[in-house]
Amino acid sequence: MPIITKITVQKNLSDRYNIYLDEKYAFSVDEEVLTRFQLKKGKELSELDLTEIGYEDEIRKGVNSAIQYLSYRMRSEKEVVDHLRKKEFTEEIIKEAIHKLYKLQYLNDLEFAIAYVRTQMNTTNKGPEVIKLELKNKGIHKEMIETALLELKEDHVLSSAIALVEKTIKQNKSLPEKIILQKMEQALLRKGFSREIIHQAMDGIKIEQDEEVEREILYNHWLKAHKKYQHLNGYEYEQKIKQFLYRKGFSLDQIEGFLREIEL
CATH class of the missing domain: 1.10.10.10 (Winged helix-like DNA-binding domain superfamily/Winged helix DNA-binding domain)
Known part of the structure; x- marks a missing residue:
């Protein structure tokens, strides 16, 4: 040997x-x-x-x-x-x-899950469903995930949702109110907030836009629509313009008022 x-x-x-x-x-x-x-x-x-x-x-x-x-x-x-x-x-x-x-106590999935939830709670605006999915992708068992998510108190979840709403408004000031509201809801859903929390976060939200700024936004979109459909005439032209502006988030009252104004 x-x-x-x-x-x-x-x-x-x-x-x-x-x-x-x-x-x-x-x-x-x-x-x-x-x-x-x-x-x-x-x-x-x-x-x-x-x-x-x-x-x-x-x-x-x-x-x-x-x-x-x-x-x-x-x-x-x-x-x-x-x-x-x-x-x-x-x-x-x-x-x-x-x-x-x-x-050697280097691994503990429950402690990891709890720490992960706390970190996401303190550093991001993620909702419970996104955090839950991320933990699942990291291999954490369902029971541990449910235990860890108890760290997310409802008032904190709502505060995170409201913060995301405010951020969305700030980032999309140049868009019509209807589109901003749509973007709010989409952002909250993507971040994993429940319908109930979304409703609470968006309840009573008022988007104050300067009338001149809003008109300028509408005018710029109209220019794009006009360039696209200027080869059309009469009723067909008018309908295409209205459809274009409506898809951009402007109300029919806004559109018709604007079109009457530019015809003067």
Whole structure:
């Protein structure tokens, strides 16, 4: 059986050791593996020993890779598994590494889910349904998601929805009121707010637009419509213009009043 003739610390990785068998470099191991197998100069290693050492060291590499990945922020089990797969660890090694990470308390999907909800609550305007979907995509079980979502209090959810409404108004001041209201509802739905919260957030919203600015917006849209349909005449021209402006969010009263005005 081969004998360990020398053990040296790697230059760039102080927790890994080079193992020499019969005066020749054979393999390297993590410090934890070195200690567990009591590797030292003069020790004989069988083929079974070498297989077990290689297997345990591969697990340790997986654990270390995961710990480095986790050092940036909390991760779900699925995120860590996906990371290890990208690093080309085998499924068996990944399974053992995940088991050790739980034992070392590096992984806890419920704590991760709760922390994730709190972060989204404090840094974004996302609604419950979007957060729920994101947690599901991160591999969190349904029961854990429901528990984590208890962190979202209704008053905070409503405040987030109202903030999104105000942001939408600010970003779309140059659009007709009807379109702004549509964009509000679409934004709230995309962000995962319920119909009830959307109704509460939009209830009583008043979009105050300067009449001159609103008329200028209408006029600019009319110019586009006129350019597109100027080859038409009479009733057909008028209907196309009205349809165009109506699709842009202007009311029929606004459109007809404007058209009467420009005919004067």
